[in-house]
Amino acid sequence: MIGAGKIKQYANVLDKPLSRGRQEVSLSAFAFLFSELVQYNQTRVDNIAELERRLEDAGYAVGARVLELLCHREKGNRRETRLLGILSFVHSTVWKVLFGKVADSLEKGTEHEDEYMISEKELLVNRFISIPKDMGTFNCGAFVAGIVKVRMGYDLAVFHWLFVTSISSNWPKLNKLLFLEKGVLDGAGFPAVVTAHFVPVEGQHRPRTTILIKFAEEVLQREARLG
Amino acid sequence: MAPLAPRTGDAVFANVERVNAELFTLTYGAIVRQLLTDLEEVEEVNKQLDQMGYNIGVRLIDEFLAKSGVSSCVDFRETADVIAKVGFKMFLGVTASVTNWDAEGTSCSLVLDDNPLVDFVELPDTCQGLYYCNILSGVIRGALEMVSMKTEVTWIRDMLHGDDAYELRVKLLKQVPEEYPYKDDE
16 A cells, blocks of 8 residues: 555554555646646746756656666566667556556657657646747656656666676675666766657647657667677 | 536545556655755745645645535535545545544644655655645645635644654634625626
8 A cells, every 4th residue: 555554654664565556646636746846946947958957857856766666566676678678668667657558659760770769649747738938848748758767777777787797796896886876876877868859740739748768879889789 | 507516535536537646756755855955944845845735725726626516615614524535535535534623613633544645755864844745734725715714734743753643733714704796807
């Protein structure tokens, strides 16, 4: 049960049994909360880029926790190590848990090898949002981009760690690499840049939202090595 | 159109669109964390959370009245009951119980058994003065103000501070009489 099983107290938050994630709140409750998040952040910034970055940060904080939760609950502590595996995991499992459905589409960029796109006709966070004209390309999907970013960063870092430790197993090095893994989780040395964009769709009143994932070069090299 | 008959909290909740509570919980956590980083002082964070709640409450009451079919309450007792049984259920999927009425019937406690805001949360020593769920008190205050009731909402018990439940004290300060005729534009 989510929400602290009925007045039962635990000494430590980690002693609580893991919720099964079935509990729900109303969509409006989330929309109200999200709107406050955006409005508050608007008061702290001077421009759109900064606002998107701050939303992304908030999403990143959510993503880090969702990642841990899902790895325990949905995947029996296993993580994806391959590029496509991770992408489809985000597209289906993560999306399903967070937004109640798999994402509308997952595509590979046609112009660049290192780009992938997850698209959603009506992204939950953009549902009740209309962007004023003077805010140009601002997209609240930045929040979701933050969530995705963490997933990419962490999974690949762990993968990287496994890969390197399999060829060298001496302890000092191992510790150093564990440190690296933590660093990536904290946001340093990201192997992917994730951004949110509006894409107009013909015959549709509202544009769809596309989350663009651009992997760092070393990721693709690694992937190529693995064949 | 005839006014809708009042509906139970369960019935309303079953009919609204819903999202995963974890997304909600973690997003709220991200907000609190952002506030703590930005404002540094725990007191300021409490204030800001209350303000955010107030902003939400002011808007949320419209949806509440539209979807629940609740009409004017005869007294504050009924109001408190409606908040606990329909309001909380409709938005957060949980119910509260109303207890500890004072003799005049102007202040009572809302006790929450289950609170989706606090899942995965533990307060570090540096945040002991933080009312993590302060947004809720703001929501109630804001919503009631829109239906002509000035209230004061404070936390009495908080499980994050080691108490055995979440208890909100709601005190009716003043009931602003409604003015007739309404100054509508139409």
